[in-house]
Amino acid sequence: MGESQPIRFGAFELDAGAGELRKQGLKIRLQEQPLRILQMLLANPGQVVTRDELRNALWPTNSYVDFDHGLHRAINKLREALGDSADSPRFIETLARRGYRFLGEATADAGQIRSLLILPLENLSPDPEEGYFAEALTEALISTLAKIGALRVLSRTTSAYYKRAQKTLPEMVRELGIDGVIEGSVLRSGSRVRITVQLLHARTDRHLWAESYDRDSGDIFALQAEVTEAIVKEIRVKITANEQSQLARTPAVNPAAYEAYLRGVCYWDKRSPEALRTARQSFEQAIAADPGYAAAYAGIAQCFNVLGWNGFVAPVEGCEKARTWALRALELDPSLGQAHAALAWVAAYFDYDFATAEREYQCCIRLDPRYSTAYGHYGIALACVERNEEAIAKCKEGISSDPHSVMTHALLDFVYWLTGRFDDLLKHAKRTAELHPDAPHAHWALGIASVEARNFDEAIAEYQHAVRCAQDAKLFVGLLAEAYALAARRSEALTLLAQLQSAEQYVNPFMIARIHLALGERDAALCDLEVAYAERAAWMIMLRCDPHLASLRSEPRFISLLRRMKLPS
Secondary structure (H helix, E strand, O other): OOOOOOEEEOOEEEEOOOOEEEEOOEEEOOOHHHHHHHHHHHHOOOOEEEHHHHHHHHOOOOOHHHHHHHHHHHHHHHHHHHOOOOOOOOOEEEEOOOEEEEOOOOEOOOOOOOEEEEOOOEEOOOOHHHHHHHHHHHHHHHHHHOOOOOOEEOOHHHHHHHHHHOOOHHHHHHHHOOOEEEEEEEEEEOOEEEEEEEEEEOOOOEEEEEEEEEEEHHHHHHHHHHHHHHHHHHHOOOOOHHHHHHHHOOOOOOHHHHHHHHHHHHHHOOOOHHHHHHHHHHHHHHHHHOOOOHHHHHHHHHHHHHHHHOOOOOHHHHHHHHHHHHHHHHHHOOOOHHHHHHHHHHHHHOOOOHHHHHHHHHHHHHHOOOOOHHHHHHHHHHHHOOOHHHHHHHHHHHHHHOOOOHHHHHHHHHHHHHOOOHHHHHHHHHHHHHHOOOOHHHHHHHHHHHHHOOOHHHHHHHHHHHHHHOOOOHHHHHHHHHHHHHOOOHHHHHHHHHHHHOOOOOOOHHHHHHHHHHOOOHHHHHHHHHHHHHHOOHHHHHOOOOHHHHHHOOOHHHHHHHHHOOOOO
């Protein structure tokens, strides 16, 4: 039965589309987690929904201690709402150490679809470089259908994760509670593009609809609108007049500019220096084709921010250029959330202006709540001014909006580290690595967790893996050098330090300071931090809360830096 259509049991009705539990027509107040547990139980009546399944669906970021407490509390709240009892259950049976089972009968319109997973469209084009086009069309479908309030559409990163994991439909239903799945392919040859799409009823594996579209690639907007309209018609979801107007609206963008922008977004998401270079070039091509394309300006701003944070370029190049491009984007479109996020980044990491950063992050989230990484970067800024509980909560909001994104998880790892929650860091870093075993940021998280646990051999192995995954990015090389120093492997640390200091590419002096401190060279470390402050190095935002700099906090020169940056001393 559909997880998000009205489901009746006893005197109750669950309307997941409206987020309401009703008893004989009267709404019963119920928080989100108890409500979602009820959805999962009703989606699998008579079957055991295990504790692991509940954890993966609802508590992907918490430690087991937090999970046990949270699950116990949520089940109690749910039983209270239903007037149920653990000793004599009518609806929810507890199976000790295993999970829970829904008792009784539940009825619903099994054909209606109100929750949807759009799997990445397969690229059938002869040129594998055309893969970006299939990725971009998938994202466009997700973004367009997500505008329908009565339809729950899962994020692109969740879609990519389930495609990569090759989960079966029953597994997707149990873990995600979805009603429908869309899958298909894209074949592009010359100026023609063929899209084949099919809709499956997830709970029955029943084929509902399939169609092929063969069009000129210049008609991409009309093609997207046609596919979207067909899907909406088949799933029979209610849409408002305003939503109908938005779906029918054709963007006032040059098709060539749009295609270049889509290519830029796909490459930007990969985060390597080469991919960021390709992304920036693609956004520039979009602007050349359409100088009024605000999103492309914001895309370039985001490229420069990531380049600066990862130390691929000097801060003055990264952040100052990001500011210029973001302001231009907002001149063209003040409602562009990602441009506000780019400005927030500059305010926090370059200007050390936390009030402006907070205002811009809040503006981004209000305008574009699906832009999940904004929550995590906002969380880092909060942690750096010692608003620790708010920082962790904000990162968890980001994960809730996009639970399978490597960056949302890695940013929570970062905040756990900055706030000294090392046990939580280790547990969550393992979760990040489970989801994304080849992501350098996942191995960074495991590495720093191992450092804090004084397991230096494990830390070195994780950092070596991160260096390989990140193609020898200097940030990860610096972390590896620091780990060698902390492990008393001085000669290896000095070798890497010499490589960093002689590199043609920019190297963050903040990282050099940490290596010197790990080698016991306090004066050199303090000098490096002065250089980092003068250069406005991105990681200086962490000066007060970086656990590795704790031994310097009583030094007058260190205190002076904190005062100049308006950080707590």
